Amino acid sequence: MPTPLPSSARTSRTLLRWRAAAFIAAVLGAGALFVLRADTPLTEADYEHDPQKMIEAYRHVEAASVSDAEEQLLHEKHYMSHQMQPIFPTKFAGVALTVLLKKEENSDPHALDGMLNAIDKGEEGSVYVMKVEDGADIAGMGGLMGTAMFSRGFVGAVVDGGVRDLPQLKRIGFPVYATGAVPSTSVGHYRFGGMNVPVTVGGTAVNADDIIVADQDGVVVVPRSHAAAVLIRAQQLDNSEHSMYPFIEKFHSIVEAVQQFHRI
The missing domain is CATH 3.50.30.40 (Ribonuclease E inhibitor RraA/RraA-like)
Structure with a gap:
């Protein structure tokens, strides 16, 4: 059997998780408030209907997130x-x-x-x-x-x-x-x-x-035929990663950040 963690270590980890949960709740709360004030997020159909808006949106995502999105959705490297x-x-x-x-x-x-x-x-x-x-x-x-x-x-x-x-x-x-x-x-x-x-x-x-x-x-x-779907996934990956930066700075743990946000 694995050696049990000392009670102080268990307490510290539990406290970290509670603080992390509170941090995420605060972020989500702020995000929810933002959504109420902002336009409804665009869908694949919206972007396919308005290619110029799609291109403009691509100018605000990171190339790395676009590459990851393509691997996840298309299982291809581009x-x-x-x-x-x-x-x-x-x-x-x-x-x-x-x-x-x-x-x-x-x-x-x-x-x-x-x-x-x-x-x-x-x-x-x-x-x-x-x-x-x-x-x-x-x-x-x-x-x-x-x-x-x-x-x-x-x-x-x-x-x-x-x-x-x-x-x-x-x-x-x-x-x-x-x-x-x-x-x-x-x-x-x-x-x-x-x-x-x-x-x-x-x-x-x-x-x-x-x-x-x-x-x-x-x-x-x-590829143009997958551009709208890749964009939306890249935006999601960008949002997760950019939320992780302040989390890691606050709690000094990349392991906890990955567990919470499922992004690396």
């Missing part, structure tokens, strides 16, 4: 490799506009026209998602393209390849994830392979109109 790094700390969410660059030596001055046309066709709130074949040492985009995206209301870019002209991109505050900074060019070495075609970026499949969520933890892709 986060990009750690090799995809931001040129500065950022957070954004938007709709994927995909572009493929195919490796091909050429002297055609129009070989990359489609890459530029894709920007001019992009809508406000888009994320430029580019696959550069074997492009770790090739800049898929730079300051000119970033400035054009910024002027058209793109919220960011994700490039499976390099990026250059960082001073300009940082000056205008246009966020880019890429495999690294390189001074090279794709001109003469690549040909446009298609817009809004399926691509694999950072080891993850991306289709046009998927939702891209990025923050300092990395980049997550949300």
